[in-house]
Amino acid sequence: MATAPLDDAVAPPPALPLPKTSRGERTRQRILDAAERDIGRRGFSEASISTITQEAAVAQGTFYLYFRSKEDVMRELVLRMGRRLRRHLTQATAGLKDRLEIEKRGLQAFLSFVRDNPNLYRVVAESQFVDEVAYQRYYHDFANNYRQALSEAEGVGQLSPGDAELRAWALMGISDFIGRRYALWDKDASIEAVTEAAFAFISRGIAPKLPEGKAP
Amino acid sequence: MATAPLDDAVAPPPALPLPKTSRGERTRQRILDAAERDIGRRGFSEASISTITQEAAVAQGTFYLYFRSKEDVMRELVLRMGRRLRRHLTQATAGLKDRLEIEKRGLQAFLSFVRDNPNLYRVVAESQFVDEVAYQRYYHDFANNYRQALSEAEGVGQLSPGDAELRAWALMGISDFIGRRYALWDKDASIEAVTEAAFAFISRGIAPKLPEGKAP
Numbered sequence: 001m002a003t004a005p006l007d008d009a010v011a012p013p014p015a016l017p018l019p020k021t022s023r024g025e026r027t028r029q030r031i032l033d034a035a036e037r038d039i040g041r042r043g044f045s046e047a048s049i050s051t052i053t054q055e056a057a058v059a060q061g062t063f064y065l066y067f068r069s070k071e072d073v074m075r076e077l078v079l080r081m082g083r084r085l086r087r088h089l090t091q092a093t094a095g096l097k098d099r100l101e102i103e104k105r106g107l108q109a110f111l112s113f114v115r116d117n118p119n120l121y122r123v124v125a126e127s128q129f130v131d132e133v134a135y136q137r138y139y140h141d142f143a144n145n146y147r148q149a150l151s152e153a154e155g156v157g158q159l160s161p162g163d164a165e166l167r168a169w170a171l172m173g174i175s176d177f178i179g180r181r182y183a184l185w186d187k188d189a190s191i192e193a194v195t196e197a198a199f200a201f202i203s204r205g206i207a208p209k210l211p212e213g214k215a216p
Numbered sequence: 217m218a219t220a221p222l223d224d225a226v227a228p229p230p231a232l233p234l235p236k237t238s239r240g241e242r243t244r245q246r247i248l249d250a251a252e253r254d255i256g257r258r259g260f261s262e263a264s265i266s267t268i269t270q271e272a273a274v275a276q277g278t279f280y281l282y283f284r285s286k287e288d289v290m291r292e293l294v295l296r297m298g299r300r301l302r303r304h305l306t307q308a309t310a311g312l313k314d315r316l317e318i319e320k321r322g323l324q325a326f327l328s329f330v331r332d333n334p335n336l337y338r339v340v341a342e343s344q345f346v347d348e349v350a351y352q353r354y355y356h357d358f359a360n361n362y363r364q365a366l367s368e369a370e371g372v373g374q375l376s377p378g379d380a381e382l383r384a385w386a387l388m389g390i391s392d393f394i395g396r397r398y399a400l401w402d403k404d405a406s407i408e409a410v411t412e413a414a415f416a417f418i419s420r421g422i423a424p425k426l427p428e429g430k431a432p
Contacts, residue, residue, distance in 0.1 A: 001232070025322075030420070043346075044261075044345070045260075045261045063220060081324070083304040086225075088275075089420060100422070100423060103422070118374045118407060125344070125345075126345050129259045129338075129341075129342050129345065130259075136401060139397075143397075150422075156276060157424055158424065159422045159424060160420065160421075160422060160423060160424050160425060161418060162413070162417060162422060163413040163417075164418075166394065166398075166410065166413040166414060166417065167417055168395045169391045169393045169394055169421060170393065170394060170414060170417050170418075172392045172393050173389035173391070173392050173393025173394060174386045174389045174390060175389070176389050176392070176393065177386065177388050177389025177392065178382065178385055178386060178389060181355075181385045182382075182385075183361075184316045185352060194382065197378070197382040198386060200378060201378060201379075201382065201383055201386050201421065202386075202421055203421045203422060203423040204376065204421040204423055205376075205417065205418055205419045205420040205421035206316070206319070206366075206375045206376060206378060206383060206418060206420040207316060207375070207376060207420055208373055208374065208376050209376060216325070
C-alpha cells in the first residue's frame, strides 16, 4: 500500500533559531520541561504561556525569545518525544540482531517509556487536535523507519512475508493501546508480563494451531 | 491481568432527562448532529455552544433544554459513537459463528465506519482531553465485551490460547491505528485490501513459519 498523502499538507512555520549560549539552551529546555508537565497534566487549552513560564520560573518575555506561541512549544514537544523515544528504543535493542527479539525488547522499552513519561505521551496524543500535520508527521516518520526495518527482516527470513507498511501501523497501534491501558492508566501492571502476552500475540496471532499437514 | 482501576474515578454528572416529545427528541438529535460536525471539524475548544446552535439552526436557549454544557454534548457524542459502532459491527457480523471470520468482518466494518464518520471518530479521540473518565469508560466497556467474546471463542477452540484482555486491547489498537492511517487520513486506500493484510497479521502474527516438528 502506498504512503498516505502528507505532501499537500501545509508545513508549520519554521522554528525560531536555537539559543547561541548553553545558558540560553538550558532556559529553553526548562521552558519545555515546564510545558510538558503543564500541558500534560492540565491539557493544552488550560495550560497558558503564563502558567508555563511561572512553572519554569522565567519571565514571560523570556518565553518569546525561544517560542512564538503555545503551539510552537507543543510542536517542539512532539519532536522531543520522537527523539527521546527513538534514543530509548535504540538503547534498549542495541546489539540485538533478531527482529522478533527486537520487537519484544522494543515493546517492553516503549511501555516503560510511557509509564515514565506520562505527560509527554499525553502531549503528543493531544497534538493531533492542535497541529494535525505535526502529529501525522510524527507517526509517518516513525512508521517509515519501522516499515523499512520490517522489510529488511522479512528479506532475511526473520519474519513471515507480509505487508510491512501495514504491519508497522498495526504494531504501533498495539503499543499505543497496550501502553495506554497497562502503563499509563494502570500504574501497577507488570510491564514484563504484559510484554510477554503482547509478544505472543504479535508473533503468532490468534488463529488456532493448524491441523498437521495443512499449509497456513 | 486484572481490570484497570476505573472504580475510584469520579462519575460524570447525570445527563439531563430526555425530551418527552418526539419533536423534542428530533431537536436534541439535530443539536448533536451539529455538534458532531462542528467539534469534529474545528476541535472542542474552537467549537462553541453558539456555533453549534447556529449550525443546528436552533436558538441558544434551546440548547440548555437538553444539555448543560459543551462537555455534556461531548459525553453524549461518545455514547453515540459507542451505540452506532456496536450496531454497525453487530449488523456486519450477524449470523457468523467463527470468531476469526467475525474478527475479519468486524475489522472491515470498523474501517468503513471510520471513513463514513470521520467527525464522530475525532470527537471520541478528543474526548480524552475533555473528560478522560468518559473516554476510559468507552474503551473499557468495549474491551470488556470484546474480552468475553474472545474468551468464549478460545474455549471452543476457535482461537489459540492467550490473554483475552490483552488481546482485546491489542486488537482495538490495531483497528484504531489502521483506521486512522488508511480510512481517516487516506481516503483512497482499499478497505478490502487493508482488511486482508491486517487479518493476515491478526491471525498468524509476524513470526516466520516454524520448522517442521517444532511446537509453537
